[in-house]
Amino acid sequence: MSNRVSPRHDAADESSDEPFVSIRNLNTYYDSSGIVTSSDPVRAVDGVSLDIHEGETVGLVGESGSGKTTLGRTLLGLEDADAGTVEVEGRDVTALSGDERREWQQKAAFVFQDPEESMNERITVGEIVREPLEVHDWPTVTVETVGQSLAVAGDAVPAEGDTPDLFVDVTGSDPEVTVRDRLPLRPDDIAVERDGDTVAVELRKHPEEIRQDRVFDLLAAVGLSEEHYYRYPHQFSGGQRQRIGIARALALDPELLVLDEPVSALDVSVQARIINLLEELQDDLGLTYLFIAHDLSVVRHIADRVAVMYLGTIVESGPAADIFTDPEHPYTVSLLSAIPGSGSPWDGDRITLRGTPPSPRDPPAGCPFATRCPAKIRPDDWDIPEATWRALDTLYAVFRTRARSETSAMDYLNRLLGREIDSSALTELRSELIDTHELPEDALEIVESAFETARHGDDEAAAVEIREAFGSRCDAEHPDPEDGPRTNRCLRREHQYDDALTTLSRRSGDDDAGLDSN
Numbered sequence: 001m002s003n004r005v006s007p008r009h010d011a012a013d014e015s016s017d018e019p020f021v022s023i024r025n026l027n028t029y030y031d032s033s034g035i036v037t038s039s040d041p042v043r044a045v046d047g048v049s050l051d052i053h054e055g056e057t058v059g060l061v062g063e064s065g066s067g068k069t070t071l072g073r074t075l076l077g078l079e080d081a082d083a084g085t086v087e088v089e090g091r092d093v094t095a096l097s098g099d100e101r102r103e104w105q106q107k108a109a110f111v112f113q114d115p116e117e118s119m120n121e122r123i124t125v126g127e128i129v130r131e132p133l134e135v136h137d138w139p140t141v142t143v144e145t146v147g148q149s150l151a152v153a154g155d156a157v158p159a160e161g162d163t164p165d166l167f168v169d170v171t172g173s174d175p176e177v178t179v180r181d182r183l184p185l186r187p188d189d190i191a192v193e194r195d196g197d198t199v200a201v202e203l204r205k206h207p208e209e210i211r212q213d214r215v216f217d218l219l220a221a222v223g224l225s226e227e228h229y230y231r232y233p234h235q236f237s238g239g240q241r242q243r244i245g246i247a248r249a250l251a252l253d254p255e256l257l258v259l260d261e262p263v264s265a266l267d268v269s270v271q272a273r274i275i276n277l278l279e280e281l282q283d284d285l286g287l288t289y290l291f292i293a294h295d296l297s298v299v300r301h302i303a304d305r306v307a308v309m310y311l312g313t314i315v316e317s318g319p320a321a322d323i324f325t326d327p328e329h330p331y332t333v334s335l336l337s338a339i340p341g342s343g344s345p346w347d348g349d350r351i352t353l354r355g356t357p358p359s360p361r362d363p364p365a366g367c368p369f370a371t372r373c374p375a376k377i378r379p380d381d382w383d384i385p386e387a388t389w390r391a392l393d394t395l396y397a398v399f400r401t402r403a404r405s406e407t408s409a410m411d412y413l414n415r416l417l418g419r420e421i422d423s424s425a426l427t428e429l430r431s432e433l434i435d436t437h438e439l440p441e442d443a444l445e446i447v448e449s450a451f452e453t454a455r456h457g458d459d460e461a462a463a464v465e466i467r468e469a470f471g472s473r474c475d476a477e478h479p480d481p482e483d484g485p486r487t488n489r490c491l492r493r494e495h496q497y498d499d500a501l502t503t504l505s506r507r508s509g510d511d512d513a514g515l516d517s518n
């Protein structure tokens with residue numbers, strides 16, 4: 001591998017307690033109001049807090065639509081945040097604009113899931129990788145004079161900050177030039193002349209040539225060669241295209257890479273090679289990664305820490321080894337149950353979650369996972385089997401959905417005239433959901449009353465009757481996020497409750513639990 005793609009520091013060895021990126025209470029909403037219609041915004045990222053330390057890999061995991069990509073894009077300033085902060089070296093990068101935002105976007109780059117979609121098939125690989133260099137007018141050559149403080153003239157500018165490209169040592173009679181690794185320049189490519197208090201620096205190499213050499217170095221760094229420069233993306237395999245995407249992301253010498261499902265579209269053996277490459281690059285260049293995946297098994301070997309995302313929030317986070325061996329949130333347990341030999345303490349069958357996540361336009365009032373949670377806390381007031389609880393949850397969801405959907409013209413008329421609405425759907429609902437379960441007499445009375453309310457057209461009130469009688473804390477409360485290396489945003493973290501694993505083991509042992517597993 002070329003050594004010209006420069007290491008910045010000794011990666012994790014130097015990591016301090018101060019996070020490199022500190023995300024706090026971040027919201028990113030997609031507003032979908034148009035001229036004709038307006039609806040609630042999509043709460044793609046909803047109250048996320050997460051730290052990323054220098055040189056580490058954070059695996060961000062969750063099912064499709066949970067907000068992982070939006071979080072990564074907001075971090076890079078590609079989406080605007082609606083609330084919260086993303087602090088990097090003391091600055092909130094969500095508040096940057098203009099040159100400052102461009103500067104941040106040089107420090108942090110995005111690697112896309114699908115290299116095919118993100119590449120223009122009509123330009124060569126060389127041009128694809130070189131594009132960010134052109135856009136950012138790279139290189140900007142900075143000079144630090146060692147020995148005396150001199151004015152800088154010519155192609156270079158005096159160095160500010162901690163990353164000059166050239167050092168000019170003026171302590172001796174002839175100025176001596178040292179070039180930082182990042183630049184594909186040798187000392188001979190640079191002419192330095194001292195005139196009194198000024199040092200003039202001229203590049204003997206044209207910027208186009210410097211960029212081309214930089215691309216050659218980047219291709220070598222990702223395991224490709226110079227001859228690939230002139231080829232087109234369609235001439236490459238999926239794995240090679242992902243290497244091209246990585247080379248392009250590295251062009252401006254970033255410190256942070258957001259890798260959005262970088263191996264999901266690849267065969268397993270190719271996945272392993274790309275993950276190895278990413279690990280090598282991280283070691284060589286001191287990179288920090290936010291590695292997005294929908295499957296925990298993918299991040300298992302590369303992630304130092306894991307954050308599990310569900311419906312726009314982080315439900316659990318911690319060191320990768322702890323997440324695998326000691327999962328605390330029921331959603332994490334269910335994800336791990338799908339991975340054979342995951343090493344997690346869950347030894348039951350695979351837990352298949354019921355239904356789909358709620359709409360991020362209308363998230364539940366309490367815990368976002370409550371509608372599907374197999375370890376949901378149940379109120380003590382009733383002695384009801386878990387399967388019946390689930391039927392009551394479904395009944396609530398149906399009333400709520402009906403309350404929010406369009407009313408048919410006939411139902412609307414019946415409601416206006418105070419007549420009962422067409423009750424055949426409700427009768428069917430009752431026989432399917434309720435008649436198959438045994439309910440205590442007083443519980444049945446409440447259910448009957450809710451059906452009666454719905455028959456008179458007030459599904460919202462029917463839903464409220466069910467929720468008030470049978471809802472639990474999980475429906476009403478979303479615990480605050482915890483700070484610290486290990487977080488679990490589940491009410492079961494409170495000492496009065498059994499933890500998720502104990503609850504799930506008990507419910508899975510109960511034939512009547514309705515814990516969908518296969």
Ligand SMILES: Nc1ncnc2c1ncn2[C@@H]1O[C@H](COP(=O)(O)OP(=O)(O)OP(=O)(O)O)[C@@H](O)[C@H]1O
Pocket residue numbers: 030042043044062063064065066067068069070071294360
């Ligand atoms: N540009 C957009 N406009 C409106 N809604 C959007 C937009 N982009 C994403 N969303 C919605 O925001 C939510 C989060 O999407 P996001 O792509 O961030 O999730 P994800 O976890 O990365 O999913 P995937 O793995 O499918 O990419 C989804 O409901 C999605 O439909």
